[in-house]
Amino acid sequence: xxxxAKVNALRALGAQGFDMDSLLAYTANAFSPRESSADExxxxxxxxxxxETAHLSDAAQAVNLHLARQDLQIAFEAPxxxxxxxxxxxxxxxxxxxxxxxxDFEQMVTRIIRKGKPDPDIGKIGASxxxxxxxxxxxxxxxxxxxxxxxxxxxSDTEWQEKSLIIRKYHECAHYYTKxxxxxxxxxxxxxxxxxxxxxxAAFGEYKAEWFLKFFELSEDFGGERSRMKIYAxxxxxxxxxxxxxLAVHAAGWLEEWTKTDAFAQMNYAERIGCLxxxxxxxxxxx
Numbered sequence: 575x576x577x578x579a580k581v582n583a584l585r586a587l588g589a590q591g592f593d594m595d596s597l598l599a600y601t602a603n604a605f606s607p608r609e610s611s612a613d614e615x616x617x618x619x620x621x622x623x624x625x626e627t628a629h630l631s632d633a634a635q636a637v638n639l640h641l642a643r644q645d646l647q648i649a650f651e652a653p654x655x656x657x658x659x660x661x662x663x664x665x666x667x668x669x670x671x672x673x674x675x676x677x678d679f680e681q682m683v684t685r686i687i688r689k690g691k692p693d694p695d696i697g698k699i700g701a702s703x704x705x706x707x708x709x710x711x712x713x714x715x716x717x718x719x720x721x722x723x724x725x726x727x728x729x730s731d732t733e734w735q736e737k738s739l740i741i742r743k744y745h746e747c748a749h750y751y752t753k754x755x756x757x758x759x760x761x762x763x764x765x766x767x768x769x770x771x772x773x774x775x776a777a778f779g780e781y782k783a784e785w786f787l788k789f790f791e792l793s794e795d796f797g798g799e800r801s802r803m804k805i806y807a808x809x810x811x812x813x814x815x816x817x818x819x820x821l822a823v824h825a826a827g828w829l830e831e832w833t834k835t836d837a838f839a840q841m842n843y844a845e846r847i848g849c850l851x852x853x854x855x856x857x858x859x860x861x
Contacts, residue, residue, distance in 0.1 A: 575854055583856040587821055593814040600810060600818065604764070605756040605851035614666075614754065617709050621660070621669045628658045637671065637682065646685040651677045655716075661743070664843055665751035669711040670743065679715035687713065698805075701742045705753050712746045714739065719773075720789040720802070727788070741773035748772035748847065756851045761806050763818055766790075767825055768850045781833045783826035792819055825858035 575583070577598075584597050620640075627636035634653035642648055650656065655674030660667050673679050683702045684692055700715045718724065719741045724734035748769040753759035770789060774781050791802045807818045829850075832838055838846065 575856060580854075580856050583859045584817065586859060587817045587824075588813075589817045590813055593811055593817065596810055597814055597817055600762075600807065600814070601821070601855040603852075603854045604758045604760065604762070605752065606758070607848075607851075608755060608757050610666075610754050617706075618660075618667060618669075620709060621711075624658060624669070625660065632656070633658045633671070637686070641686050642682075643685070643689070646690050648678070648681045648685055650681075651675045653678075661712075661747065663747035663750060664847065665747060665754045668747065668750055670714060670746075671711065672714045672716070672739070674716045676715055676717055679713065679717075682713050700738070701746050703746045703749055703759070705750065705759065710750070712743075712750070714742050714746070722788055727785070737777045740777040741770070743773070744776035745769040745773035751844075751847060752851060756848075758851075761808075763803075763806050763822055763825070764855050766806055767822075767829065768847060771829060771850065772847065775833070781830055783823075783830040786826040786829075787823065790819075790822060792822060821855060821859065824860065825855065828858045 580598060580601065581594065584594060584601070589597050624636045624640045627639055632653060633656040634648075634650045636658060637656070638647050652673065652675035656678065657672045659670050659672070661670045671682065673682070679700070680696050683696060683699075684690065687702050687704050698721070700717045700719065700721075702713045704711050704713075716735055716739055718734055719738035724731045727734055727737075729737065746769070748771075749759040749765065752765065752768065759765060767786070770786050771781055774785055778785075789802070803819050803822065804815055807815045810818065841849065
């Protein structure tokens with residue numbers, strides 16, 4: 575898109591002049607295709623003793639023995655609900671730790687990923703993704719996705735728990751793929767749009783804009799509350815966040831319609847993610 579086209583698209587969303595520069599920066603495409611070598615998978619060697627201990631003993635012992643520091647050992651509330659697996663994701667094999675205990679999830683994120691540093695917002699998340707040069711893995715909880723209750727999704731509690739775990743797993747694996755092959759994985763609308771698409775399509779075999787909007791508290795049944803988008807546009811002014819909220823509505827609608835096209839049906843999974851990475855956010859706004 576040309577600069578004039580971008581400015582016009584933002585103005586159509588209600589952008590004011592004082593927000594224009596920050597909104598142009600926010601909507602710039604950060605995805606950039608990159609080569610990934612087999613050397614990047616060497617971190618998996620570190621996980622061999624984790625899987626071995628989990629197999630011979632249990633997953634809780636494996637986590638404490640091989641992943642948590644001695645001074646940050648985890649007193650598991652529900653060790654029996656803990657699983658460790660090597661998941662074949664689009665971005666390559668990735669270790670995934672899953673727990674049915676919210677308390678255990680929060681402990682693992684705090685003590686393993688954050689090295690003991692507390693996060694005041696940890697209750698708002700249900701997954702955490704570690705991506706470093708020497709280690710990469712995902713920790714998942716089984717809480718309702720985005721803390722949306724089952725009734726809002728028209729599902730039973732059991733059904734929604736099952737769907738939530740699938741959404742969360744494929745959401746985080748999409749972040750892993752874009753980080754590895756497109757050099758971006760951010761708390762940002764573009765990244766979340768792609769990751770939620772991956773999760774929803776894996777869980778339901780289809781994508782509906784209304785689901786995505788529920789997750790971001792942008793649907794009508796939230797009574798106009800729009801707090802979640804602030805997390806993904808935290809450097810913008812309140813009016814700038816409002817523009818991004820409007821963009822999110824357009825983007826979700828465009829994405830739903832795109833999934834119904836012949837072009838979408840002819841693409842494989844990687845091609846679909848690649849297409850969304852290549853598309854600029856403002857291209858989701860009708861001309």
